[in-house]
Amino acid sequence: MSTASVPPVATVGPPRLTAGFEEFGRLDLRAHEQVHGGVGPLSVDDLMRLAEAIDLRGRGGAGFPFHRKVQAVVESADKQDKPVIVVVNATEGEPASWKDKVLLTRAPHLILDGAALAAYALEADEIVIGVADDGVGGASLSAALAERRMPVPASIVTVPHRFISGEGGALVRGINGLPHIPPGVKVRASDSGVSGLPTLLSNAETYSQLAIAARLGPYEYGAVGLADEPGTVLLTIGGSAARPAVVECPTGTPLRDILELCEAPVGPGLLIGGFHGKWITPEAVSVVDVSRKGFTKVGGTIGAGITIPLGDSTCPMGEVARVVHYLAGESAGQCGPCRLGLPDLARTVDSLVIGSAAVDMVRAAASVVKGRGACSHPDGTSRFAISALEVFTEDLAAHAQGDGCGKPVKGVLPLPADAPSGGTKRLSVDWTRCDGHGLCAHVVPEFIRLDANGYPAFPPSPVPVWLEPGARKAVNMCPALALRFGEGKGGH
Missing domain, CATH: 3.10.20.600 (Ubiquitin-like (UB roll))
Incomplete structure (x- = not known):
């Protein structure tokens, strides 16, 4: 239950979710009840009224109103005459995010309180809590579950610590024993989630906020923060x-x-x-x-x-290029915008950084994937890249000259150290052998393209895991035996 890898916690104003951290570090059940007090059950109508009164929104990214999620689950359960499952998404797959891990490691009972309130109100059959396999938070959550009685059976499901594994549909698929990737067709969890049952799916912080609001009531909850966005x-x-x-x-x-x-x-x-x-x-x-x-x-x-x-010491567009490569590697690889569009976007951003591509080329590559994916991953990656073009105009002007901005790429934007683009193996070329045949670019066009002289060009980052079979095939089919694939720095 170590919290050594979790960042420190600070507060502005009186703490709520983080109350008791200074005194207790991690709050076990006794400390949790001492700091927060008890909380009584709510009916489903009271639960929805409370959530609507405080405008509780999902804290996992989308910001969808919680009371509307509950309403959708109630209507679906009534229509299908099926029991409900409550799912807590505590996977936090993005490398830059730590808030849910702070709650898991230091305030796990707040998460469990919120899940218990929802399960009781919905007369749910089961609570399932998804956590990542990074070793942060799982032991703390298990210990918290062992300290208390939940209103229904509660279990923990561990999913791969990948960017897309935390997407709601991917988590439901993982709980159902399927690959931890978003479904190719959009399915609302409220209609068919875990085991095909109506499922209330929300983020760990969202359930924790619910636990705080149930204790305070809407008036006291709204005593801090903005009137239309309290808390x-x-x-x-x-x-x-x-x-x-x-x-x-x-x-x-x-x-x-x-x-x-x-x-x-x-x-x-x-x-x-x-x-x-x-x-x-x-x-x-x-x-x-x-x-x-x-x-x-x-x-x-x-x-x-x-x-x-970002700070002033690193190359802005170099940082952006690193993340776009990471996001391309983290895709599920199940639709064209991810398999072809995101690697192309990554290559185009690389070309922009070295001064061999124009801003309009990046915009064009981003527009190809926007709005066309089976999930939101292509849209999110496109948004990240396009907004960089709008903000880093001075840096882009420097790179357009071909000499760059003169700053190193320090890795200020955090990426997993062991797999910066979803894999660890890289392609490289023995230039004493390569004759520019170009077959490799036809075998794995998602990663290799031909430069202006007809020779293979590809990013120095690791090959995404889902493209490794294609990379091996390209190596095996290279008529000059010039292509290499394995551990190492790579090169193009």
């Missing part, structure tokens, strides 16, 4: 921060105050909402407050509360 939020502050932290603050708090607390210089831009979010300018950062409405005004989205100031 607190959890932000993960990383990037250039000298003191990275998960920060709990009331809605309406100026973002600049949070960044000052974490000693985080903005530099040329700040990413809000994570790798499916948007970049915003330093000017926008100086005026925005922490709220859905506040970030919408400056063209951003609060998403899951991921906040990454």
